[in-house]
Amino acid sequence: MTGGPAADLTIDRLHGSLDDPAFESMNLLNEVSADFPDAISFAAGRPHEGFFDLDEVAGHVERFRDHLRRRFGGDETLVRRTLLQYGRTKGIIHDLVARSLAVDEKIDVDPEAVVVTVGCQEALYVTLRALRRDERDVLVVPRPCYVGVTGAAGLVEMPLVPVTETSAGIDPDEVARVVLAAKAAGRRPRALYVVADFANPTGASLDREARERLLDLAAEHDFLILEDNPYGVFHDGTERPPTFKALDRDRRVVYLGSFAKTGVAGARVGYVVADQRVSDGAGGTALLADQLAKIKSMLTVNTSPLAQAVIGGKLLANDYSLRAANERERRVYQRNLRQVLDGLAARFPAGSEPRVGWNVPAGGFFVVLDLPFPAGDELLRDCARTHGVLWTPMHHFHGQAEPLSRIRLSFSSLTSEQIEVGLDRLAAFVHARCAT
Amino acid sequence: MTGGPAADLTIDRLHGSLDDPAFESMNLLNEVSADFPDAISFAAGRPHEGFFDLDEVAGHVERFRDHLRRRFGGDETLVRRTLLQYGRTKGIIHDLVARSLAVDEKIDVDPEAVVVTVGCQEALYVTLRALRRDERDVLVVPRPCYVGVTGAAGLVEMPLVPVTETSAGIDPDEVARVVLAAKAAGRRPRALYVVADFANPTGASLDREARERLLDLAAEHDFLILEDNPYGVFHDGTERPPTFKALDRDRRVVYLGSFAKTGVAGARVGYVVADQRVSDGAGGTALLADQLAKIKSMLTVNTSPLAQAVIGGKLLANDYSLRAANERERRVYQRNLRQVLDGLAARFPAGSEPRVGWNVPAGGFFVVLDLPFPAGDELLRDCARTHGVLWTPMHHFHGQAEPLSRIRLSFSSLTSEQIEVGLDRLAAFVHARCAT
Incomplete structure (x- = not known):
């Protein structure tokens, strides 16, 4: 066969959804996780692995x-x-x-x-x-x-x-x-x-x-x-x-x-x-x-x-x-949720600086934090590198590129020890960020 | 809550592909197979089950x-x-x-x-x-x-x-x-x-x-x-x-x-x-x-x-x-293909009536038959009921509703015995149809 032009495509000839921020979000968050495998991850909303059993x-x-x-x-x-x-x-x-x-x-x-x-x-x-x-x-x-x-x-x-x-x-x-x-x-x-x-x-x-x-x-x-x-x-x-x-x-x-x-x-x-x-x-x-x-x-x-x-x-x-099958898991997620909420209260006491707020859900996998500064993808990468902890910038869930002063913490797949160390790292990151 | 109007929808408010003949084809062929579970099926292009092994x-x-x-x-x-x-x-x-x-x-x-x-x-x-x-x-x-x-x-x-x-x-x-x-x-x-x-x-x-x-x-x-x-x-x-x-x-x-x-x-x-x-x-x-x-x-x-x-x-x-893993399967499909081709030649000898033709592929799962009459979905149902044999009307693969004088025979999932009996039934159907 004769050599034709290279078969390469350009993104503007592919479906528009591929430019959608949602598609980029999923990709970017996976990338950051892959780039910092040793960071403690409050990012992934994955199920607890403690009871995984192949048999x-x-x-x-x-x-x-x-x-x-x-x-x-x-x-x-x-x-x-x-x-x-x-x-x-x-x-x-x-x-x-x-x-x-x-x-x-x-x-x-x-x-x-x-x-x-x-x-x-x-x-x-x-x-x-x-x-x-x-x-x-x-x-x-x-x-x-x-x-x-x-x-x-x-x-x-x-x-x-x-x-x-x-x-x-x-x-x-x-x-x-x-x-x-x-x-x-x-x-x-x-x-x-x-x-x-x-x-x-x-x-x-x-x-x-x-x-x-x-x-x-x-x-x-x-x-x-x-x-x-x-x-x-x-x-x-x-x-x-x-x-x-x-x-x-x-x-x-x-x-x-x-x-x-x-x-x-x-x-x-x-x-x-x-x-x-x-x-x-x-x-x-x-x-x-x-x-x-x-x-x-x-x-x-x-x-x-x-x-x-x-x-x-x-x-x-x-x-x-x-419900019966997941009673063990339910207890783990509830324990983790309470540990995150208590851990945040201990690290960011009411009335003290920096001002950090959060919601108090009754269940599920997630807590949302209000920070005193915008927290976007670049800051996430920075935080992963310098503090070894991952979270999800909330702007991804708003379908927008501009960072918000909010992040999501997932606690579902972490152990108690990981939560303690992760919250310490998160607090150090927030303090460092507010000191700059 | 108050009772609202019934939530029923109409098909013209759903996606247009649901009216596409291709979507109907899949459905209709599944229905006919389900309605005549005892018919010998030359319809489904499914893999041979003889070597299925859960262990x-x-x-x-x-x-x-x-x-x-x-x-x-x-x-x-x-x-x-x-x-x-x-x-x-x-x-x-x-x-x-x-x-x-x-x-x-x-x-x-x-x-x-x-x-x-x-x-x-x-x-x-x-x-x-x-x-x-x-x-x-x-x-x-x-x-x-x-x-x-x-x-x-x-x-x-x-x-x-x-x-x-x-x-x-x-x-x-x-x-x-x-x-x-x-x-x-x-x-x-x-x-x-x-x-x-x-x-x-x-x-x-x-x-x-x-x-x-x-x-x-x-x-x-x-x-x-x-x-x-x-x-x-x-x-x-x-x-x-x-x-x-x-x-x-x-x-x-x-x-x-x-x-x-x-x-x-x-x-x-x-x-x-x-x-x-x-x-x-x-x-x-x-x-x-x-x-x-x-x-x-x-x-x-x-x-x-x-x-x-x-x-x-x-x-x-x-x-x-x-290729190595499927040598047994390859031999079965080749045996079935030859049996279908030989069986058709024996039942519809060259030059005799009714005139039935077919292609001679070198492999795969399918043979196409030319019949002396249009063979659509109604005739398929009729044939299943009265002769106990299923095949696929070719018009489905043309994306059209009008029957063609062609049918597809799949032989991949049948045994030798089923092919013999199925071809007998098919020949009886073609002869009966031409006699009317």
Whole structure:
């Protein structure tokens, strides 16, 4: 063959989402972590590794295999086919997921409305892909917001309409104003994305009244609520309000589920509950779940049945209760949360300089700190190098490049010792920074 | 809460791809298979199940675990973290995949240019998502074509420009004409999707001259070649021409790989090799693989490391050669192919009525039949009910609703006995149909 010009591309010929700050955020934060492997990291919202056990995982697969044997009356060919062949697009543990939702959350759904996905991120993508028909369709999101939401919306070119989220959560009145303004501008707010319990990054939770108010608004203004619930299990032991989905009376809520924190992160299994009925305009109706499955069939075909077996076996081992399965983890996260809060109070006493503030969430993985100076990516790199501690600049969750005077601390994957040393380093960094 | 209107949606408010015939095809074919579970199915292009072995799969995971142990100098914490925690977006078996490509295909790539994906379908999606910037960007595809390509393009709203594929393959001259015509119409043909060996559904292969000609065209007209190679391993034992990627001298080829047929379908692991250099317009360059990884991070975050361990272990067990690992399977597929071809010749002798023709591929999973009558979805259902045999109407691969007088027979997952009985039933169906 003849030598043509070099095949190199330029970024301005690739999809615009690749320029989106959300995509850069994920990348940049991974890079900083990789560049400072020995720093103590308050950056990654990863599950605790203390109970990781490969033999237990193998046991989960065996347990699910036995479950299939019983289901198929001992037919080993069917067992092997179910685990090793291409499989059902909507998944093979949909029934176990539905039972788990009934046991843990009193959510009552038809297993056929469950689509098992490659983590919650794929659940989010397929839902947004379905809802974004043209440029008028928009998604209402809290600001600050988990960057994966911004990213999935970017892939389908769905504009975001922000509502402010503080550590007290989002304000239903603002949601109503924002939705009306979007409609007045010719846009169609198709859904509100919300984490009702211990949101990322704010740690905020919504009380029952706010949840019911938002459900009313969804009905009044014809939008869906996309409820993402990765942290609800990790509470402080006091009674929680019901999830949006448990309160949902007229199928306004699409429920996004993750097993990354409660199951096994390395299985990459999540799901979406979409029991909405979709009319085909010719008299027929189907579940929204079936439309989402059509999208999934063109994206990942089906979720690895071997990966599903890990989660299925864990559900079987715990009588379908992820709350029961995660009691040890819940205690660790609560201990870490209290240790971070107490540690901050000891290092930054009220009324003293430098003035550092923080919120007090009741659960989840995150605490947000207010600092007396803007803390962006450059300062993060600086802090990692000179003080050996990592955190997440909050501007990433606002989809903006300018630094804010806020950072997010994740405490989920740290040990007690790491938290103590990490907070010491963080305090030294803040003092040093304020002294310059 | 007050009861709002029912939350039901209408399909015309959901994404347009859900109306795409490709999405309906997948669904409809699955439905027919589910409705006639006892029919002999020439419809599904699934791997042979005769060698499925769950203990062998567990052994692969163990072998990969040992491999990690050695890599991490016995640090079990790192081994557990690699397999059970969130992981590297581009994957953990990228190096093994690169070695396998060197051993089997003489393709020499930097492991950093490999992105491990959730099956080849995700590889295709992330590639098309990156290339489709605006409505001018189009994809050149063979017609007929695997519906997964049409589907992934539909998700990113990338128009398709067809070139005819016969059992002799695609014609480079037609590709040149089509690309020039698209450019003249203000469009940007970004890539040509092609299966060079035993294409689905035509069974066609391209000779070396056609491959080099197409590479020249890609250089001349500045488009990429997306080479998908799921069936190349399943040849007839005669020498194959090198893959496009092995012939690629100036990074014109993005190589899409699948382990569904050669590894373990239930692991759902594939990959993309994208060694193109992308300039950021500010003097920096990165691999296209890194841009694809950014998209993947917003789609599925990372491919299950437990699923990757299955494939990694299988590669290790076979000195990185999937050709060696699949010698048994290759013989089965070749035996089935010959049995189908001989069986057709015995049942529809040359010169006799009804006139039935077929192509004679040298490998792969598929044979295409020409029938003396149009064979669409209704007739398929009819045939399944009255004759107990399934096949795939070819119109699905043309993205059209009107039936063609052609059907695709898959023989990959059938036993010898099933093929004999299935061909008898098919012959009875054709005779009955011609008698009416």
